[in-house]
Amino acid sequence: MQADKTTLSDLSIFNHEEELSVFHHLNFTHTNEGREHLRLLLSKPLDSLAAIVDAQKTIQQLQSVSNKWPATITNGTIMVVERFFDTQVNTYPNHPTAISSFFYKLVNYPDYAITRYTVDHCISFVKGMQQVVDVLHEPASNHLQVNVGRIKLLLHKPMVQQMLQREKKQVLTPVEVLKFGNFLRYSFKHELYELVTIYSKLDAYLSLATACTKYGFCFPQFKESAQPFIEAEGLYHLLLDIPVSYTVQLNKESNFLFLTGANMAGKSTFIKAVGIGVYLAHIGMGVPAKKMQLSLFDGLLSNIQVADNIIKGESYFFNEVQRIKSTIEKISDGKKWLILIDELFKGTNVQDAMKCSTTVIEGLRKMDNALFVLSTHLYEIGDSLKQYANIQFRYFETSVANEQLVFSYQLKEGISNDRLGYLILKKEGVVQMLEKL
Numbered sequence: 001m002q003a004d005k006t007t008l009s010d011l012s013i014f015n016h017e018e019e020l021s022v023f024h025h026l027n028f029t030h031t032n033e034g035r036e037h038l039r040l041l042l043s044k045p046l047d048s049l050a051a052i053v054d055a056q057k058t059i060q061q062l063q064s065v066s067n068k069w070p071a072t073i074t075n076g077t078i079m080v081v082e083r084f085f086d087t088q089v090n091t092y093p094n095h096p097t098a099i100s101s102f103f104y105k106l107v108n109y110p111d112y113a114i115t116r117y118t119v120d121h122c123i124s125f126v127k128g129m130q131q132v133v134d135v136l137h138e139p140a141s142n143h144l145q146v147n148v149g150r151i152k153l154l155l156h157k158p159m160v161q162q163m164l165q166r167e168k169k170q171v172l173t174p175v176e177v178l179k180f181g182n183f184l185r186y187s188f189k190h191e192l193y194e195l196v197t198i199y200s201k202l203d204a205y206l207s208l209a210t211a212c213t214k215y216g217f218c219f220p221q222f223k224e225s226a227q228p229f230i231e232a233e234g235l236y237h238l239l240l241d242i243p244v245s246y247t248v249q250l251n252k253e254s255n256f257l258f259l260t261g262a263n264m265a266g267k268s269t270f271i272k273a274v275g276i277g278v279y280l281a282h283i284g285m286g287v288p289a290k291k292m293q294l295s296l297f298d299g300l301l302s303n304i305q306v307a308d309n310i311i312k313g314e315s316y317f318f319n320e321v322q323r324i325k326s327t328i329e330k331i332s333d334g335k336k337w338l339i340l341i342d343e344l345f346k347g348t349n350v351q352d353a354m355k356c357s358t359t360v361i362e363g364l365r366k367m368d369n370a371l372f373v374l375s376t377h378l379y380e381i382g383d384s385l386k387q388y389a390n391i392q393f394r395y396f397e398t399s400v401a402n403e404q405l406v407f408s409y410q411l412k413e414g415i416s417n418d419r420l421g422y423l424i425l426k427k428e429g430v431v432q433m434l435e436k437l
Contacts, residue, residue: 001045001282002299002330006323010304010340011275012239013042022276025238026285028210031075033196034203041204045282049222049296055205055284056219057141062202062209065135069206073128077121078196084118085189092182101174115181116172122184122192123163129195130155130164132202143205147198154191159183208285217286220277225295227252228336228371230278234290237273244409245290248274250371254392256364258385259375260416261396266409267375268304268342270396274373275302275340298335301327304342317347324360337370344376354378358385365391382415 008014015021023042029035046052089111093100105112129151139145155164163180172180184192211217215238223229229251236243244266250257261267277287281294303323324344331337344360345353358381364372365388385391395416399406405427425431 001047001279001297002301003045003279004301007275007300007302007340008043010302011272011279013276013279014039020239022238022280026208026211028207028214029203030073031078031200031203033078033200034207037200037204038207041208041283045279045300046284047282047296047298049224052222052282052284052296054141054143058143058205059209059212059284059286060219061136061140061144062206063213066206066209066213068131068135070128070131070135072124072131073199077125077128078199080118080121081125081192081196084114085185087114089114089185092178092185094182096175096178096182098175101178104178105174112174112177116177119172119177119180119184122180123166125192125195126155126160126163129199132199147202151195151198154195157188157191159188208283212286215286215288217280218289218291219286220281220289220292220294222281222296223293227368228255228295228297228338230274230292230294230338230371232274232277232287232289232292232294235273235277235292236288237269238276238288240269243273243288246270246273246411250373252368252390254390255368255370256361256372256388256391257374258361258382258391258393258415259373259395260377260379260382260393261375262398262405262416262418263377264405265396265398265407265416265418266411267396269409270411271302271304271340271342271373271375275300275338278338295336297338298333299330299337300340301330301337302340302342303327303344304340317345320345320347328364331367331370334369339364339370339372339374341372341374344374344378346377350378354381357381361385361391362388379415379417 011022012020013022018024023039026042027035027038029038046055090104090108092115093104096104133148133151133155136144136148139148155161159180212219230248232246232248234245235248236245259267259270273288277289277292278294278297278300280287281292282297303320327339331339345356348356357376357378361374361381362385364370382393386393393413393415394411395414397408397410397412397416398418399408
């Protein structure tokens, strides 16, 4: 599924303030390499049903064995392994004996100490990889089957088997230190790096599995469909501490959702919740919902946080127009798309915005290969759009009690007619400040 950088930013999949990102929310990795693989997984949504189902099976099996996952592999262990190959040490004896090992230790003690420390960590690492094999003895997905098979092959070497057979508290002799150090440095370097890479990938998937368990995500069901559709119950925005859930239904007969409501009523949150849910589904990840069914999408595009460009001399409105133009060009390919638009044409006057918005909506709603969720503060254009059967109207209600705004964050059917800008201005004391000038 295609999703450009603007969309990833709009949905906060990644954010320059990492704690505000979906990535941060799902990051339970134990290693630096695992963290980078997780970033890679979240940046590349899958484009085939087979790949998504395989990813789901991978994450679900890791969920079931997470309490048995080896604790012997840590970020520190992997760092020690990797630094060993970047550290210069004097050449070891080819066939170390008790005497040659004694003299090597005596003459090259710093190198010997580094080697012993590394061998200890490598033994812990390969034992941890053997535990991974034992835990995943019946791989549920092709991804796990390939990786477990590769781990078995790499651990099958006789010298590695000697490492695996050592008792936990058994002290390494100088001969063993140099024998294992020589093997690791000159005969097992590439294999060891490959094992680290495999573990890092598993660490990334284990992170997603941990997140699914911790947050109670459900795994969405994909259905083959010539037309795009989404059906979700209890869908919510995963970055909120106390989220409100929604029911969403978009299909061929009702492929355009026209969303209204006052500022701060929940429009942007709803749009992002839909986008994040669909995006995570295409990672093979569980989603923040009670239940979700959807078609496979070819692309996801958003128009939420458009900005002007002073250096290029481009106005906010101009960039809004360019984003809409680019969207139309992309979704004219006949493939299945989800389009998210928040507060269309904020960068021009009301009359212009109403005309432009109506024109865009009337054009987009004819494209039955795409689903649209569009919010606007231009409630007045809603009545003229009611003639189109495929447009559904939803709004977030806001009430006033004792001159205080009360947000229910509940999605209701219809068009909002709230006019609360002046009340907010007054509530924040701006009116009183101005009167005193």
